[in-house]
Amino acid sequence: MNVYVKVCGLSRPADVEAAVAAGADAVGFVLTPSPRQVPPATARALAALVPAGVATVAVFRGEPLDEVRRAAAEAGVGTVQLHGGEPPEAFAALRGDGLRLIRATSPGARSPLTTGAYGEDLLIVDSPRPGSGERWDPAALGSRPSGQWMLAGGLAPDNVAEAVASLRPWGVDVSSGVERARGVKDPALIERFVTAAKAVTNGLPPAS
Numbered sequence: 524m525n526v527y528v529k530v531c532g533l534s535r536p537a538d539v540e541a542a543v544a545a546g547a548d549a550v551g552f553v554l555t556p557s558p559r560q561v562p563p564a565t566a567r568a569l570a571a572l573v574p575a576g577v578a579t580v581a582v583f584r585g586e587p588l589d590e591v592r593r594a595a596a597e598a599g600v601g602t603v604q605l606h607g608g609e610p611p612e613a614f615a616a617l618r619g620d621g622l623r624l625i626r627a628t629s630p631g632a633r634s635p636l637t638t639g640a641y642g643e644d645l646l647i648v649d650s651p652r653p654g655s656g657e658r659w660d661p662a663a664l665g666s667r668p669s670g671q672w673m674l675a676g677g678l679a680p681d682n683v684a685e686a687v688a689s690l691r692p693w694g695v696d697v698s699s700g701v702e703r704a705r706g707v708k709d710p711a712l713i714e715r716f717v718t719a720a721k722a723v724t725n726g727l728p729p730a731s
């Protein structure tokens with residue numbers, strides 16, 4: 524099965540168009556403090572460029588639940604990604620809003636490495652410093668995550684194939700590795716990353 528690919532931290536139409544043209548399955552907009560942060564209204568304009576079948580994801584880290592709900596609604600995205608160690612109740616509330624949910628965690632964070640443990644649709648196993656471009660040590664994982672999980676943290680066009688072959692995630696997520704400077708995406712790198720990721724299979728059966 525082909526690897527699911529999310530390209531995160533997009534802030535310009537050309538970058539969204541490059542990700543979609545290359546075959547990305549999801550695009551992410553950061554709505555939390557970051558060099559990539561965009562206002563919800565900008566995320567909405569960018570999400571409007573995305574065809575049906577490609578997921579639009581708003582990324583948060585530690586904002587109050589009411590703020591997440593308000594900003595996600597204003598951005599008009601279909602999926603919310605939470606990095607803040609939010610409790611299962613937060614996921615339940617957002618599910619009630621009709622959103623798909625991604626829970627992001629990192630090795631050693633003491634939250635379960637099982638997709639769906641908090642009611643989420645997808646799990647991302649990321650660096651403790653999301654968006655930093657840092658890889659993490661697979662030895663820190665202990666056991667392999669279960670379910671539909673995505674690998675993130677320091678991926679780039681030149682290492683994604685090896686990383687997928689080694690850890691066999693269901694999907695991958697990238698930000699820094701497709702930038703020419705912090706927060707500035709490069710459409711050519713986006714194209715190279717998506718192509719490289721889609722060229723490998725993860726050895727997993729198709730999603731049911």
Ligand SMILES: O=C(O)c1ccccc1NCC(=O)[C@H](O)[C@H](O)COP(=O)(O)O
Pocket residue numbers: 530531532551553555556557558559582583584606649650652653654655656657675676677678696697698699700
């Ligand atoms: O990208 C950010 O700046 C960011 C800030 C705060 C919370 C999450 C953030 N990004 C989440 C992502 O999905 C990134 O793609 C993921 O952390 C991988 O980043 P990178 O190692 O730079 O590829």
